[in-house]
Amino acid sequence: MTGANNFSVSGYGPERPVWTRIFARDSLARRLDWPILLSALALSLIGTALVYSATRNRTEINQGDPYYFLIRHLMNTGIGLALMVGTIWLGHRTLRTAVPILYGISVMLILLVLTPLGATVNGAHAWIVFGGGFSLQPSEFVKITIILGMAMLLAARVDAGDKAYPDHRTVAQALGLAAVPMLIVMLMPDLGSVMVMVIIVLGVLLASGASNRWVFGLIGAGALGAIAIWQLHILDEYQINRFAAFANPDLDPAGVGYNTNQARIAIGSGGLTGAGLFHGSQTTGQFVPEQQTDFVFTVAGEELGFVGAGLIIVLLGVVLWRACRIARETTELYGTIVAAGIIAWFAFQAFENIGMTLGIMPVAGLPLPFVSYGGSSMFAVWLAVGLLQSIRVQRPLSA
């Protein structure tokens, strides 16, 4: 913006000076949700430092370059920002028309994962690996297309003014639309992502105004399914133990229990202000596996302490709080549903991710939005930020 100021040549002529245009009441800059943008950016930058701290010594994965992950995380953030800008420029309404295509592409991609092109990383067969160290995790994008797709279906008749709430048929269609990719992802198996999608569907249904029967029916079905799995011994004992190890690490001491234990030690040892960035012994000693991705929060806990880790939660809170505002303030149901889907997604994923490092949630391979290293995840969450911004930008000025 200072650069723009330099170009505003002594302000004569009919054109409004650049800064005036930028700060005009109706300007894009004024209408963007800055708290979300700045919080997301701050989270990404904090993430960069944490990822660097966790990987600078991991020579076996950073190809001998301590900055390997730092640079790539920054690049991912940059691409994410560009994707956000693109999304704002296109607008969520334009995207609404492209939803069937996007949906089709994303389903195609997750199907590709099941072909020999797919690759397994950390037990989840959820990746498509391209040459040159680039890989894609399509399930991240499926989250967006499920939100957009369901929102399109559920909001179509309401936004057209035909109905106050989506009818049963529409809800069924929307659920069907979500179910297809969820089933495919479950086959991978990437249960973490499926869990997120279930929560997204729940959030979308809630925001769409669908009847309570659907909402409670869905919750009840989930609960019944869980009890059935538990009671009918569909899962082996070790699988259950693995699931429950977050609460009792002794159930799986070498696997999940180890992770949980080390993560808790790392975070617990941080105290109020932490060991200082790059000075955490648990982090430097690489005692916590997958610390740059799923367990990145432990770096913050150990090295930045309660203050730093708390800041991450607060920043996530800002994003979610503003997103809720956007959802409430937009006038079309489509925007509301999309925003609510994104809220459900971010909120659950953040809660699950941080919760598992704190030992209050079972361990699942989910990244912490903005902070964890990972291109697909980063792109997806910034796309989502773009959608939120677009919804806010395109709401009526009076709101």
Place this chain on the structure above:
Amino acid sequence: MSNIPETGRTPRVQIRLVVIQILVLSLLGTLGGRLWYLQIRNGSEYAKEASGNHVQQVVQPAVRGEILDARGVPIADNETRLVVSASRTDLLKMKDDGKGVLTKLGSVLGMKPQDVMDKVRLCDSKTPQPCWNGSPYQPIPITDEATPRQALQIRERSEDFPGITAEPEAVRRYPSPGEANTAQVLGYLSPVTDNEIQQAKDTDSPYLRSDQVGRSGLERQYDKALRGKAGVTRYEVDNLGRVIGKAKSDPAQAGSNLVTSIDARVQRVAEYELDNAMKIARTQFDDITGENYKADSGAVVVMEAKTGRIVAMASAPTYDPNVWVGGISAKDYQQLTGKGSDYPLLNRAIQGQSAPGSTFKVVSTAAAVEAGYSFDGNYPCTSSYSVGGQVFKNFEGENFGPISLGRALEVSCDTVFYGLADNEWKKDGGINPKKGQPKDYFYKAAHQFGLGKPTGIDLPNEVSGRVPDREWKQKYWEANKDSWCKTGKKDGDYVQKIAYENCLEGNKMREGDSINYSIGQGDTLLTPIQEAVIYSAISNGGTMWNPTIGKAVISADGKHVSEIKPKSHGKLPIDQKTRDVMEQALAGVVTRGTAAWKFGGWPQDKIALHAKTGTAEVYGKQTTSWLATYSKDYAVIMTIAQAGTGSGASGEAVHNIYDALYGVQKDGSIDKKKALLYTPQKDLPKIQPDGSITAPKIEKYDPKADQAEGEGQQGMPTDNPPATVPTPTSTNRDTRRRTARPKKRRRILT
């Protein structure tokens, strides 16, 4: 966008959005609460757990302090050896647990691969030696005798030898400056035992697994000072045990250096002369046993008379202390300690005790004076002394007529002392004294001379000798009477007869016991160091010093010097006048008495020497030779077992030692420049600012220089062998001393 109709917000959606918002906030609140619980409330607990997770300690042994002679010449120091070590943590990271690397290493070092692997395995109850019983994070030494070539091979191809290091390390060495071996005085080191680690656990100097501990001699006595403090570096390690940082580091503190009063040059002279005297003795024919003297062991002590500091201390047979370095082999150990060995580890100067013979007469003289006999009185020196049918002969039946106590010392007249002791025995009540009647002047004097207990020298395991007084006799009899009474026969052989007598009245002080005792025979036992203390005390006016070898402990940086001041443990029970006349008599021993024939040409007017010879009879063995001498500065005591008379076996050797000390030339002139130690070394060696101590160069002792007495030179061995081989060889026969000695001499010794 203005085309899209406003639909308004239905209350249901609006309410649900608020519910979502509250839900989201409560989830985040939950996270915050849990975070607080872990970090703030239980934080310290986890911090403790975290530190235990990743700290490992590695011990760097401290360089052991050097032992220096009085002038700073190292007699025990450290040499740099190339030590090849393997890091277990590195090896275990390899796919084959390092087997390939160790096999390769074995071929470089010329060891069997299995031997190399055995060395790096960890000890446990099931694993036999060799195995490593130190910390698994410690580099494990494979060999400390790598050649520079091997070390280079390993270093240059470090990529072929991951986890293997070849580093120079300090290893104990006994350099024997000027061929001074000093073996028994220095002692030796061996690895610490589990027991010792346990015992020293909570003291201020705990042991480490890798520690070498002093086992005898100075190495043991000053172990704590010499050992220093091992450095402990606490490394932070990662989840695979790889080192990622240093947490805390206590640098190794090198052990302090010990400056001793030993003078390596004098030590060498003493060792050489002792060994040589023994070799010569073995060429001598013993009329009594009808064979050559065995001269199987001996000791010599050179002590500063005014301080009790030890200038030289040698014991024979001896050994090379370097056999201990780097771990002694089973064969060597057997040779040093086995039944067939001649026990070279014994320091016979402090651990060899035997009847002192006539050297004991100074004690008897003091006792007689104490008992009221005039020093200058006339006492009959007859050729024999008879008591109840038992005849106690003077040595070789000599008869000097009535003489003073001084003359009795000079000529070592036994019968004078027999008479005095017998007289006192009778005064004390004879064989059955009344209670409280015995005054026991002769025994009391021995105790007052500090006999029967250790002198307190700063060496471990000193023996106490023995004063066979009434108390001892009673105890000894109680302990042995059963076996005496069993084997004793009235009409049996000599041993059986003695046992019979002992059984009957072994607990009583018999007349013969007291008579024998007065000339240092019978059950009396003294160590050479005790004699050194006594004769030094006579020299210095009566102070009995605790002998000391350690002179100062100097920290490795040279900044802290703690001097070891000699302490005295009493005064001789003689007044100044008695001392003076006694000294005159002992000087007479050198000029006209029993030792005169060995001290011809000595500049007595310039440097007064005093001596007492002794020849102690030992049942079933050849006589023990004693020669106790002193000047105003030094006392020199030499004893050789089974070697004949005191002056005969040791006279020449002791004479040579004094020659070397004072620089006395063969013509009797004194060349102070050639004197090794004309006056005792008072000052400590100079300490450089960096803590190092400068050592003067040492010239090899050349016995020929002061032994060039003309005759018999051709018989001298041309080389100068270290005093380690006690076996007589044919080349040692017929040295000039033998031929030089007058064939028909008057033996007026004892």
